[in-house]
Amino acid sequence: MTQVSSSSSSPLGRFWKALTSLRLTLVLLLILAGVSLVGTVRPQVFDNLWFLGPLALFTVNLTACLIRGLPQALRRSRLHLTPDAALELPERVRFSWPPSHDPHLRVENALRRELGPVQKAAAGEQTVYFWERGRFRPLGPYVVHLALLVILTGALLGRFLGIEGRLRLLEGETANVFTSEGKEIPLGFQAHLDSFQVFYYPDGTPREFRSDLTFTEPGKSPETAICRVNEPVTFGNFTFYQASYGHVLRLEVREGEKSQVVEAPVGQTLKLDGGARFRVLEYQPDLVMPGDGHGKHLGPAARLAFWEEGGHPRLLAVLKDHPEFADQHPGPYRFYLKNAKFFSVLQVKRDPGVWWVYAGFLLLLPGFYLAFLRPAERWALVLGRNRQGAWEARLLGAAPRARESFQARLERLQKLLKKGGPA
């Protein structure tokens, strides 16, 4: 790759240059931002070539930049500041002392106070003190970009090797498969919902959703687990997340002498034997009617919509403890509420990419630290006698990416070096 990049006139060289160019990065970032803006309204865009194309190109761009720049950054971060290199730094200020005052001790103390331990070397008649920080700064951006690639790798792994789906369990029900994109996927063990509970705050808003689960692997003793929102449960290869819940009502439907029992999840439309359809609109565990004192408790209640082929829908109420209400139902059918059960919906998933994603997240931290918090800073002080025998010191230094802190340090050093002696 290095030979290619060196000959920028060949077609391949130009292609490589275009791939690693910052203009491409900027254009891609803005395109991705634009497409994402469309995606806030139409999320399906993110499965579309309009997004995946630029994203793939962005990945290539990132990789190319990494290949091009990382070796140089590594070389630069291995270069220690040497006395020779230190002498090349730009001069900032000069000091002088009379021949009788040997300033070595004072200079050393001043530098140590401001910079910490400094290195020392002899250069001919002169002494060179030098100090550096942020040698690894050039690696920072590459660590950040590497971290982004690791995250994207994790996302790809999740997409191709991971699986996610839903498991709907009635209280007391056992399952050994879950559904993912319309297909049934075996769990490899049995999952049983012992109970589902909702707890409420005094103001009536939900406080906690809780599924008590029992997992049984063939030939092993069962294990129980509690799954709550924000507290997923992992068993075998899969992790279970509390996603949703609802009620299933057991209704007896009578039509003259005929009777059928139907299990009806709230919100789902069902067909009866006679061809009519109905849907449970709402279920209340205890219907309270306001009245004298504390109100009247009517017990479990449901509201249904019912319609026959071509007819208008009709609304009716069903009360478990007051079956006589069914006499008021219109039409040939009478509905009786037998009991109601919770069902719990669990998100089921296995994603081998998550650990890559998290590793990328962790890698971003040192990357940011190096890139933004460790600007390169170099100082040197050259001390020797001039022709008249007086002591002379030249303070050199540079910090191209941290001018303010450099300036502030320069002022402090100046003060420390001048203190208590003629300058």
Add this chain to the structure above:
Amino acid sequence: MISLSEILGGVMLAYLAAAFLFLAAVLWSSHRLRSLALGLLVGGLAAHTLAFLARWIISYGQAAAVTPPADFGGKLQLVIHQTPLSNFYESLIFFSWCLACLSLIFLHRYAEGFLGVVGGLLASLILAYASLGADSRIRPLMPALKSNWLLVHVITCFVGYAAFGLAFGAAILYLTRAFRPQGQGPGLPLLDRLIYRAAVIGFVFLTLGILTGAVWAETAWGRYWSWDPKETASLITWFIYAALLHARLVQGWQGRPIAWLAVAGFGAVLFTYIGVSFLLPGLHSYLN
């Protein structure tokens, strides 16, 4: 006894007065006015902090009354969960706090009065919006928000937003001064550096906010990224500031284009923070 909202009303006035005094101090180069402005800003921030802590304590008390914590660990857990950062109103109060705090830090470092003008003005505007446009009641925490990630996710996001707010203020000043070069105020090179500095801080914290949000989403819903409108909008914001940093650090852009990018970026921040919550449904829509 005065209520928390009255205290916050006073804080809002203090920030506003501080902003005007900073402006006057810049215009007449008066040290006395400047000290007064600084005092008001510090005093306002102290009262703001107290109001925040008081709300935290009240919120904890309410939750502990419903579910008394069993041991020290349970107490600590409840303290973390009940941080007053769980709805739109509380997030506005904290956003304003971050802005005031960050502008004080920048003021300490750069000693430029206009930072106080920008920070004080933005902080008081946000407090005013909170008192007028958001429901200030303390509500019990919904199950999805009961997580230790709430604290760190919200804090990192809003420190980021506040830094972007300062970058935006500096960018607006840069752009107005670039059109009218004469007159008082900070020099253009300083403003340019400030935009960059604030954008770096914002970018680092926004990234941390997105990461912590992703980890939280993974534990709550089993998906670290689900293209929820809020997530998407924060990614757009991230792209814009990433473009700004690359343009500046690699391409060496300075001045006006960087200032425009900072303005566009803050537009994206506002869209992420407020626009998405009101316009689009999604996992974050509990904000209203």
